[in-house]
Structure formats: structure tokens, C-alpha cells
Amino acid sequence: MAAKLLKGADVAKEIREELKAEVEAMKAKYGVVPGLVTILVGENPASQSYVRAKQKTAHELGFYSVQDNQPADLSEDKLLALIDKYNKDPKIDGILVQLPLPKGVDENKILLSIDPGKDVDAFHPVNVGKLMIGKPDYLPCTPAGIQELLVRSGAPIEGAEVVVVGRSNIVGKPIAMMLMQKGKGANATVTVCHTRTKDVKFHTKRADILIVAAGVTEYVTGDMIKPGAVVIDVGVNEVGKTADGKRILKGDVAFEAASEVASAITPVPGGVGPMTITMLMKNTVRACKVHNNIKD
Numbered sequence: 150m151a152a153k154l155l156k157g158a159d160v161a162k163e164i165r166e167e168l169k170a171e172v173e174a175m176k177a178k179y180g181v182v183p184g185l186v187t188i189l190v191g192e193n194p195a196s197q198s199y200v201r202a203k204q205k206t207a208h209e210l211g212f213y214s215v216q217d218n219q220p221a222d223l224s225e226d227k228l229l230a231l232i233d234k235y236n237k238d239p240k241i242d243g244i245l246v247q248l249p250l251p252k253g254v255d256e257n258k259i260l261l262s263i264d265p266g267k268d269v270d271a272f273h274p275v276n277v278g279k280l281m282i283g284k285p286d287y288l289p290c291t292p293a294g295i296q297e298l299l300v301r302s303g304a305p306i307e308g309a310e311v312v313v314v315g316r317s318n319i320v321g322k323p324i325a326m327m328l329m330q331k332g333k334g335a336n337a338t339v340t341v342c343h344t345r346t347k348d349v350k351f352h353t354k355r356a357d358i359l360i361v362a363a364g365v366t367e368y369v370t371g372d373m374i375k376p377g378a379v380v381i382d383v384g385v386n387e388v389g390k391t392a393d394g395k396r397i398l399k400g401d402v403a404f405e406a407a408s409e410v411a412s413a414i415t416p417v418p419g420g421v422g423p424m425t426i427t428m429l430m431k432n433t434v435r436a437c438k439v440h441n442n443i444k445d
């Protein structure tokens with residue numbers, strides 16, 4: 150059985166088209182466009198490529214977008230001052246500080262300094278807390294992209310056994326929280342596995358929906374998947390380069406074997422990744438509406 154491909158890239162394109170129309174309407178009616186700044190500290194090549202992708206998308210959607218590159222040895226105080234500047238800048242609706250930050254910079258302190266109303270990543274503890282109590286202003290981008298993909302693919306979520314592999318603050322914990330919440334596209338029974346889980350396969354085998362954000366290339370193999378399950382692969386692992394220098398990416402799921410067992414699966418690349426970027430744009434549009442008191 151060949152699994153249906155959940156093409157995040159295609160869904161993301163659809164959503165971007167909706168957003169683009171929304172931005173044009175806002176511009177025409179209210180004379181404002183969403184403003185997004187992406188701050189990159191240092192020269193991590195993967196981060197550079199993600200930030201470029203975010204800027205390109207923001208530009209295509211007609212945003213006011215600023216790419217702020219800073220040297221790897223930028224002090225914590227200077228970074229805090231920079232964030233403060235954007236917190237006060239009325240043209241900026243969303244602030245994204247690309248993670249990971251260089252060693253020596255306290256990530257938590259930085260995330261706390263972002264105005265929660267401009268925190269389009271939804272990493273600030275205020276937004277994390279609001280998510281936990283079921284009253285989010287912004288949803289974190291990767292989990293929001295996963296939920297959107299599940300909903301649009303028609304996978305039954307209500308009452309389903311969802312197993313999440315990975316417990317990070319940016320994927321594992323928030324997606325578990327979102328899918329167990331009361332409401333549409335949720336109401337699931339969620340199990341979270343991690344590196345100390347005694348028997349991961351015991352859990353993954355039970356999953357109707359299996360979400361893998363383990364950070365280990367091809368961690369989930371075909372024999373760990375329940376026949377007919379929906380598999381969401383959040384991993385983006387560079388395993389080499391092609392002759393012409395392009396990155397070769399693999400997920401956290403052994404794709405070929407998983408496709409034989411699952412009913413639906415996200416590819417890497419072209420699955421969750423493009424959805425993540427698009428949800429960032431969605432959050433920025435929302436931030437702009439809130440900041441300008443636009444109700445439609």
C-alpha cells in the first residue's frame with residue numbers, strides 16, 4: 150500500500166495565496182502592510198537558509214520585511230537593545246529571532262524581551278502559557294502547520310490516539326498541548342515519547358497519528374508504525390550534498406518503509422517545513438490586524 154503524500158508545499162501555497170489577497174485588501178482599505186523583522190545572529194548556514202526563505206516569502210506576500218544580520222559575537226545587551234528598538238517600531242508587527250543563538254547568549258532572556266504582541270513565533274512564556282490554557286493569541290508555527298495539514302487532509306483527530314516523538318518547546322510540547330485541547334481539529338488522546346521512554350515502539354505502534362520531531366535521521370522505521378496510520382515527519386536533517394552543492398535532506402522517519410505501512414505521510418522536503426514558514430506569515434498578518442485595530 151502506497152501512502153497518500155501530504156504535500157505541505159502545496160497546502161502552504163494555497164494559504165499564501167489567501168494571505169496575499171488579505172494583505173492587498175488591508176493595504177487598499179487601511180493603508181497598512183504587515184511588518185516582519187528576522188534577526189539572525191552569526192553565520193550558521195542552515196539558519197541563513199531558513200531566514201532567507203522567510204524573507205522571500207514575506208516579500209512575495211507584500212510585507213514590509215527587514216532582515217537584520219548581526220555578528221556571532223554580538224553581546225546579549227546589544228541584542229536586547231536591538232529587540233527593544235523593534236518592540237517600539239510601529240512599522241514592525243512581528244519579530245523573529247532565529248534560533249539557535251550563539252553560545253553565551255541566554256535564549257530565555259532574549260525570548261522574554263520580545264513584546265508578546267509581536268512574538269509571531271509564539272515562544273514567549275506569555276504566549277506559551279496562553280496556549281496551555283486554551284486561549285492562544287498566536288500558535289507556534291510548526292505545530293500550527295502540522296494541525297492545519299492534519300485538518301486539511303481529513304485525518305480524524307477527535308478521539309484519535311496521537312503519539313508525539315520528541316518533547317521540544319518548539320514542536321513536541323506545543324503540538325501535544327494543541328491536539329489534546331478541547332475544540333475543532335483537536336480532542337485527541339496524546340502520548341509524548343522522548344529519549345528516556347522505555348519502549349518507544351510500543352507507543353508508536355498504537356498511534357493513529359504519529360508525529361515525529363526527534364531530531365534523529367530516520368529514527369522511526371516501518372516496523373514502528375501501525376498500518377493505516379497518518380505520519381507527520383517534522384525532521385529536517387542534512388545528510389549530504391549533491392554534486393552541484395544542493396543539500397540532501399532526510400526526515401526523522403524512514404520514508405520508503407513508512408510509506409508501505411502508513412495511509413498518509415508528509416515528505417521531507419516539501420512537508421511540514423513550508424507550512425512552518427507560511428504559519429509565520431499568518432501570525433504576522435494577524436499581529437498587524439491587532440496592532441491596527443482591524444477587525445475584518
Ligand SMILES: Nc1nc(=O)c2c([nH]1)NC[C@@H]1CN(c3ccc(C(=O)N[C@@H](CCC(=O)O)C(=O)O)cc3)C=[N+]21
Pocket residue numbers: 198199202245246247248249270290291385396398417418419420421422423424425426
Ligand atoms: N525563531 C525560530 N523560529 C523558527 O520557526 C525556527 C527557528 N527559530 N530555528 C530553526 C527552526 C527550523 N525551521 C524550519 C523552517 C522551514 C523549513 C523548511 O521550509 N524546510 C524545507 C526545506 C528547506 C531546505 O532546503 O533546507 C522543507 O522541509 O521542504 C525547515 C525548518 C524553523 N525554525
